[in-house]
Amino acid sequence: xxxxxxxxxxxxxxxxxxxxxxxxxxxxxxxxxxxxxxxxxxxxxxxxxxxxxxxxxxxxxxxxxxxxxxxxxxxxxxxxxxxxxxxxxxxxxxxxxxxxxxxxxxxxxxxxxxxxxxxxxxxxxxxxxxxxxxxxxxxxxxxxxxxxxxxxxxxxxxxxxxxxxxxxxxxxxxxxxxxxxxxxxxxxxxxxxxxxxxxxxxxxxxxxxxxxxxxxxxxxxxxxxxxxxxxxxxxxxxxxxxxxxxxx
Amino acid sequence: xxxxxxxxxxxxxxxxxxxxxxxxxxxxxxxxxxxxxxxxxxxxxxxxxxxxxxxxxxxxxxxxxxxxxxxxxxxxxxxxxxxxxxxxxxxxxxxxxxxxxxxxxxxxxxxxxxxxxxxxxxxxxxxxxxxxxxxxxxxxxxxxxxxxxxxxxxxxxxxxxxxxxxxxxxxxxxxxxxxxxxxxxxxxxxxxxxxxxxxxxxxxxxxxxxxxxxxxxxxxxxxxxxxxxxxxxxxxxxxxxxxxxxxx
DNA sequence: CGAACCCTTGACAGAAATCAACTAAGGTGG
DNA sequence: CCACCTTAGTTGATTTCTGTCAAGGGTTCG
Numbered sequence: 001x002x003x004x005x006x007x008x009x010x011x012x013x014x015x016x017x018x019x020x021x022x023x024x025x026x027x028x029x030x031x032x033x034x035x036x037x038x039x040x041x042x043x044x045x046x047x048x049x050x051x052x053x054x055x056x057x058x059x060x061x062x063x064x065x066x067x068x069x070x071x072x073x074x075x076x077x078x079x080x081x082x083x084x085x086x087x088x089x090x091x092x093x094x095x096x097x098x099x100x101x102x103x104x105x106x107x108x109x110x111x112x113x114x115x116x117x118x119x120x121x122x123x124x125x126x127x128x129x130x131x132x133x134x135x136x137x138x139x140x141x142x143x144x145x146x147x148x149x150x151x152x153x154x155x156x157x158x159x160x161x162x163x164x165x166x167x168x169x170x171x172x173x174x175x176x177x178x179x180x181x182x183x184x185x186x187x188x189x190x191x192x193x194x195x196x197x198x199x200x201x202x203x204x205x206x207x208x209x210x211x212x213x214x215x216x217x218x219x220x221x222x223x224x225x226x227x228x229x230x231x232x233x234x235x236x237x238x239x240x241x242x243x244x245x246x247x248x
Numbered sequence: 249x250x251x252x253x254x255x256x257x258x259x260x261x262x263x264x265x266x267x268x269x270x271x272x273x274x275x276x277x278x279x280x281x282x283x284x285x286x287x288x289x290x291x292x293x294x295x296x297x298x299x300x301x302x303x304x305x306x307x308x309x310x311x312x313x314x315x316x317x318x319x320x321x322x323x324x325x326x327x328x329x330x331x332x333x334x335x336x337x338x339x340x341x342x343x344x345x346x347x348x349x350x351x352x353x354x355x356x357x358x359x360x361x362x363x364x365x366x367x368x369x370x371x372x373x374x375x376x377x378x379x380x381x382x383x384x385x386x387x388x389x390x391x392x393x394x395x396x397x398x399x400x401x402x403x404x405x406x407x408x409x410x411x412x413x414x415x416x417x418x419x420x421x422x423x424x425x426x427x428x429x430x431x432x433x434x435x436x437x438x439x440x441x442x443x444x445x446x447x448x449x450x451x452x453x454x455x456x457x458x459x460x461x462x463x464x465x466x467x468x469x470x471x472x473x474x475x476x477x478x479x480x481x482x483x484x485x486x487x488x489x490x491x492x493x494x495x496x
Numbered sequence: 497c498g499a500a501c502c503c504t505t506g507a508c509a510g511a512a513a514t515c516a517a518c519t520a521a522g523g524t525g526g
Numbered sequence: 527c528c529a530c531c532t533t534a535g536t537t538g539a540t541t542t543c544t545g546t547c548a549a550g551g552g553t554t555c556g
Contacts, residue, residue, distance in 0.1 A: 044474055065394040066470050072389070084386075087379040093386045093474050116375065123371045127364065130375060131335040134382045138332075138341045141320070141389050145432050146313040149512075177534065184393050189512060191536055206535090222314050226292055226341050397544080425502070434545060439504055454503090497556105504551080513542070524531075 005032070005055055009105065012053070014080055014129050018122035022115045030107045035098045042096035048085030050106035054078060057102025060178065061094045071181040074099065074174055083130055086112055099174075135229075142227050149185045153193050154221035156183060157202050159228045161211055168214075172207045253280070253303055257353060260301070262328055262377050266370035270363045278355045283346045290344035296333030298354035302326060305350025308426065309342045319429040322347065322422055331378060334360055347422075383477075390475045397433045401441050402469035404431060405450050407476045409459055416462075420455045 006027065009015060015023055031050075035041055035057075042052075044064060052059075054077045061073045061081065072094050075081045085092050086109035116123050143152055156179070164170050172179065180190035194204045201216030202209065211217060254275065257263060263271055279298075283289055283305075290300075292312060300307075302325045309321045309329065320342050323329045333340050334357035364371050391400055404427070412418050420427065428438035442452045449464030450457065459465060 063390045063394060063474075065390065065472055065475060068394050070390075070393040072386070084379040084382040087375055088383065090383065091474070093383055093390070117368050117372065120365050120371075123368075123375070124365065127335055127371070127375050127378060130378045130382060131332040134332040134378060134385065135336065135338065135341055137382065137385050137389060138320070141385060141392070142311045142313065142318075142341070144389070144392055145318040146311060146316050175534070186513060187535070188514085188537085192512095195536090224313055226311075226339070227313060423502070435503070436505085436546085437544060440544095443504090500553100500555085502551105502553080505549085507546105507548085509544100509546075511542105511544070513540105515538105515540080517536100517538085519534100519536075521534080522532085524529100526527100526529080 005103075005105070008055065008078055009053060012078055012080065014083075014125050015122075017125055018115070018119050022119045022122060026107055026111055026115055027105075029111045030105050032103065032105050034101065034103050037098050037100050037102075040095060040097045041104075042082070042092050042094070044093060044095045045091050048082055048088075048090060048092050049109055051080060051086045051109055051112055052082055052096075053080050053105040053107065055103040055105060057104070058099040059096050059102060059104070060099050061096050062181075063094050069181070070184070071178050073182070074178070076173075080129070083126070083133065085109075087116075087126070087130070089113070099178075139227050139229050144184050146227070149183065149189060150193050150196065151221060152183045152185075153190065154197060154200065154202070154217060155223060155228055157197070157204070157209055158211075158214075158217050158221045158223055160209070161214075162223075162228075166214075167211075169208065169210045172204075172209060175207075253351075253353070256303065256326055257301060260326055260328065262331075262373050263370075265373055266363070266367050270367045270370060274355055274359055274363055275353075277359045278353050280351065280353050282349065282351050285346050285348050285350075288343060288345045289352075290330070290340050290342070292341060292343045293339050296330055296336075296338060296340050297357055299328060299334045299357055299360055300330055300344075301328050301353040301355065303351040303353060305352070306347040307344050307350060307352075308347050309344050310429075311342050317429070318432070319426050321430070322426070324421075328377070331374070331381065333357075335364075335374070335378070337361070347426075387475050387477050392432055394475070397431065397437060398441050398444065399469060400431045400433075401438065402445060402448065402450070402465060403471060403476055405445070405452070405457055406459075406462075406465050406469045406471055408457070410471075410476075414462075415459075417456065417458045420452075420457060423455075 009027070010023060015026075032055075041059070054075055056077055059075045059081070060071055061075060062069055062071045073081075081096070082092060082094075089109060116126055143155065147155065160170060160173070161167050174182075176190055177187045180187045183190065185193070197204075197217075197220075198212075200220045201213035201218075202211050204210075257275070258271060263274075280303075289307070302323055304325055307323045307329070308319055309323060310317055310319045321329075329344070330340060330342075337357060364374055391403065395403065408418060408421070409415050422430075424438055425435045428435045431438065433441070445452075445465075445468075448468045449461035449466075450459050452458075
């Protein structure tokens, strides 16, 4: 493991406050690995042996069932994922594949659980992270059930802008087919939906998003902190640190 | 608080292993309350001051957005809910209303967080519970995104049977309008969908569900432990203790 | 008995998935 | 450098699914 990565890892909310000795012990048992783009690094159903910490790159968490697939989240540095499965020592519920070449630290889940028991600050961090993850997916599910696809797209586009300090223009952090899956719709449908939003305050040209009339867009999206969160989204910008994405 | 309730609370996974003194302290700061049916006891957005422990009755967790509503879960004894909001000391993401007259213990979230820090076994229980909650809603979301409404209904009906030791017949634990909302569809749609399932191994007469051809139903529902879980569902049977429902 | 309320059914409108064709952009190999 | 291939994205036509509106049957409860 590269020594100059450690400070960055240490700065993560999950590890920031734990005792130095425990951090060192945890890191000592860990592996750093670099994955090429497009690799399935986790297959749903496999036992969760390692907590994953993203240092570089991008990873898609997705779910499969009977031939169908859907994107659940995209994780970018610096953040952790599949914490819940590690805690429970249970099989992964989601698969993960790299979207880009990625550097990732693998922390043995057994060590994680062990140190949880003897480092109070670490325990607090873990439970805080997990609670945040839970709330994040609750918000996500609320969006899926309460909003139609058009409202979801509008909300997403508006939310991304807000995360970038209300930027009037920005680049989509992911390709559209993936975004469509994340938002629970087909790429075709997303394409058409985006077109209809041009009359409602937002224009998308390729990867470029331009808010043309924020008020109109807000009227349509009706953003709500209990859905869109004060916190970053699971398909975030990668602006991170802070804010950090939370995904178990 | 009734003294004969305490042993039951103590047996909950969340409190089972903590030190007696800490349990007593926590309970000492708590309130027992009885709510009539149909009462909104938690409004989404309000600060989360109390962890709720169901002793008797049934509570619906639901979400609202711009005039629309959807059911997120139904909680039955003996289990806890809104743990995540308490841990984070954040506003509730969901509202809660009683479906029946309910007895509920309210545990101050401040005390919860305090004891978490000094009782390792309790900390382990909290994080385990939260991780289970997280995994539960991930499964739920997977079902919503990967299955169409017909498959969701079929899976639900089959899953309920399985939770009752593969009972060939059972009563629905909730009314159909609520079930429809939980499954992400309208009551009308559920009604029609159920009818089409009669050719696929399951018949529903009022609240009574009869599995007429399990194999056919399984073929359609394609149950999957990574969605339907080995664990009880958020719209469970109330058979509880064990299994216990997990909802944060 | 009447008033709600749940559930069902039908007719219709709207939304979304599917299938197919086409464009554009990026990468590969000659 | 160009031809070719692959893939993302778009667009159109069509079908399927789902929500909405309206009406009626059944049940419960005051």
